[in-house]
Amino acid sequence: MPVTEESEPLAVEAIDISKRFKDVVAVDRVSFEVRPGEVFGLLGPNGAGKTTTIRVLVTLLPPDSGQARIFGLDAVSQTMAVRRLIGYVPQQLSADGSLTGWENVMLFARLYDLPRRNRKAAVAESLELMGIADARDRLVSTYSGGMVRRLELAQALINRPRLLVLDEPTIGLDPIARTEVWERVLSLRQEAGTSILLTTHYMEEADQLCDRLALMHHGRIQASGTPAELKASIGAEATLEDVFRHYAGEHLVDEGGSFKDVRAVRRTARRLG
Amino acid sequence: MYGQFAVPRAGWADPGRAAAWWRLLVSRILTFCWVEVAKIRHDRTELYTRAIQPALWLVIFGETFSALHAIPSGGRPYLDFMAPGVIAQSALFVAIFYGIQIIWERDAGILTKLLATPTPAAALIAGKAFGASVRSLLQASVVVVLSALLGVHMPLNPLNYAVAIVVIVLGAAFFSTLSLTIAGIVLNRDRLMGIGQAITMPLFFASNALYPISVMPWWLQTLSTINPLRYEIDALRGLLIGTPSNLPEDFAVLVVACVLGITTSSRLLRRLTQ
Ligand SMILES: Nc1ncnc2c1ncn2[C@@H]1O[C@H](COP(=O)(O)OP(=O)(O)OP(=O)(O)O)[C@@H](O)[C@H]1O
Numbered sequence: 417m418p419v420t421e422e423s424e425p426l427a428v429e430a431i432d433i434s435k436r437f438k439d440v441v442a443v444d445r446v447s448f449e450v451r452p453g454e455v456f457g458l459l460g461p462n463g464a465g466k467t468t469t470i471r472v473l474v475t476l477l478p479p480d481s482g483q484a485r486i487f488g489l490d491a492v493s494q495t496m497a498v499r500r501l502i503g504y505v506p507q508q509l510s511a512d513g514s515l516t517g518w519e520n521v522m523l524f525a526r527l528y529d530l531p532r533r534n535r536k537a538a539v540a541e542s543l544e545l546m547g548i549a550d551a552r553d554r555l556v557s558t559y560s561g562g563m564v565r566r567l568e569l570a571q572a573l574i575n576r577p578r579l580l581v582l583d584e585p586t587i588g589l590d591p592i593a594r595t596e597v598w599e600r601v602l603s604l605r606q607e608a609g610t611s612i613l614l615t616t617h618y619m620e621e622a623d624q625l626c627d628r629l630a631l632m633h634h635g636r637i638q639a640s641g642t643p644a645e646l647k648a649s650i651g652a653e654a655t656l657e658d659v660f661r662h663y664a665g666e667h668l669v670d671e672g673g674s675f676k677d678v679r680a681v682r683r684t685a686r687r688l689g
Numbered sequence: 690m691y692g693q694f695a696v697p698r699a700g701w702a703d704p705g706r707a708a709a710w711w712r713l714l715v716s717r718i719l720t721f722c723w724v725e726v727a728k729i730r731h732d733r734t735e736l737y738t739r740a741i742q743p744a745l746w747l748v749i750f751g752e753t754f755s756a757l758h759a760i761p762s763g764g765r766p767y768l769d770f771m772a773p774g775v776i777a778q779s780a781l782f783v784a785i786f787y788g789i790q791i792i793w794e795r796d797a798g799i800l801t802k803l804l805a806t807p808t809p810a811a812a813l814i815a816g817k818a819f820g821a822s823v824r825s826l827l828q829a830s831v832v833v834v835l836s837a838l839l840g841v842h843m844p845l846n847p848l849n850y851a852v853a854i855v856v857i858v859l860g861a862a863f864f865s866t867l868s869l870t871i872a873g874i875v876l877n878r879d880r881l882m883g884i885g886q887a888i889t890m891p892l893f894f895a896s897n898a899l900y901p902i903s904v905m906p907w908w909l910q911t912l913s914t915i916n917p918l919r920y921e922i923d924a925l926r927g928l929l930i931g932t933p934s935n936l937p938e939d940f941a942v943l944v945v946a947c948v949l950g951i952t953t954s955s956r957l958l959r960r961l962t963q
């Protein structure tokens with residue numbers, strides 16, 4: 417897919433992004449690009465720097481150095497314009513449990529300045545698209561984890577983003593809920609041409625869903641390419657898991673997660689019921 | 690199966706569509722007021738439980754001190770004098786703990802998502818502050834009704850009531866930004882609760898809620914000149930009871946306090962998400 421300057425700009429252009437927190441270098445000179453209409457996966461163990469990279473791209477965190485461009489717009493200096501192009505689902509389950517599903521999506525319709533005359537129809541459509549229209553008037557505190565995730569996707573889709581950024585969209589979901597989330601995300605790409613940047617540490621998911629991948633470890637991109645390319649670079653019979661091991665070492669797949677993240681996930685799970 | 694986007698959205702993701710800053714501000718304020726109304730509709734318990742304390746102040750403190758005639762109340766029954774003070778106090782209590790909500794939203798990851806929408810920090814804070822004042826206003830209305838039932842004489846002048854609403858809204862918006870500022874500094878629910886509890890009573894006693902400024906010791910009088918609650922109560926007393934008050938000064942102080950509060954707490958907002 418050759419992309420020339422005149423056609424569409426790249427969905428994401430990360431150029432040498434670095435970010436450190438006190439003495440931890442979370443992201444170390446990361447560069448990659450996401451082409452329009454592509455599903456791009458950022459893969460890596462806990463603490464690899466995936467979330468930090470994403471927070472830079474969605475304008476939540478200014479990088480220490482480097483540049484981030486979203487469809488040609490600068491994520492540091494053109495924050496408001498960039499935000500209008502993006503739909504973002506953070507790692508943590510985060511819909512407002514004290515509001516109904518409909519109200520949660522309506523809130524985002526208003527925050528993205530949808531014209532008043534279109535709002536109700538757009539909210540209804542988004543809920544329908546994610547298959548939670550039946551539960552729209554229930555308080556979100558009564559939703560299951562999978563429903564909350566789909567609600568968050570409905571929120572992220574409300575402005576019809578050109579780029580969808582999903583940070584571990586299926587973490588903590590059972591296999592059925594995971595399949596359901598993926599089906600809906602992929603149908604979006606097909607029908608609306610949405611570009612998708614996601615992170616995950618489920619290898620099979622990455623293998624099946626992503627057009628291209630980047631493996632991240634210790635804040636750096638260790639390898640990138642299509643799943644097939646990455647596997648072929650290791651050996652004929654290699655799986656993505658082997659690739660992962662090759663670049664990031666043996667121990668990392670079951671590293672267990674930082675305490676902070678585990679706690680956050682648990683807390684959310686408890687709060688949302 | 691999931692269909693296509695049927696609703697036309699041309700131009701929605703157009704980055705060129707930058708609204709004027711004040712339109713964005715007004716839009717976000719209305720949005721967060723709408724959210725607050727929705728939350729109150731789902732759960733009204735707070736409205737009732739928070740009515741108990743002002744009721745006690747009016748019934749017990751008010752009735753007792755009326756009988757004692759111990760506090761000069763400008764020729765009016767003492768209960769009339771103190772009612773605006775208790776109304777302002779009830780609005781203050783709601784606002785001063787509002788920061789708890791933003792800490793909860795931060796812990797739940799909601800704040801991150803709100804900040805990723807095209808909403809500048811100041812617009813988010815202003816939205817939250819005026820959202821809090823919806824809650825405060827409702828609480829104050831409960832106390833107004835309560836006061837009327839207890840026989841407080843409040844002439845029913847629609848214009849005065851409309852201005853009183855603006856006063857309560859401004860007061861609540863200021864105190865909630867104070868709460869959001871503390872939230873941005875301590876970043877923790879328990880500490881915010883502690884500080885909130887520690888400052889409400891001093892704010893209340895260093896004001897004209899229960900007694901006129903003139904009977905205070907000089908140092909408390911000085912202290913009360915920097916207490917926005919004093920100006921809120923002065924305005925409410927003038928508007929609801931009809932005692933002499935300095936409305937232009939009251940408004941000036943409250944507006945300046947709100948602007949300062951919003952500016953300060955929006956500077957601190959980033960701390961909550963990094
Ligand atoms: N706000 C912060 N303050 C200090 N350190 C941070 C902060 N956020 C992230 N870090 C550190 O930066 C590193 C990268 O974290 P990040 O959350 O980006 O990893 P991740 O790849 O998303 O991991 P996970 O799979 O657990 O979500 C970690 O060492 C983490 O502890």
Ligand SMILES: [Mg+2]
Binds near residue numbers: 466467468507583
């Ligand atoms: Mg992460």
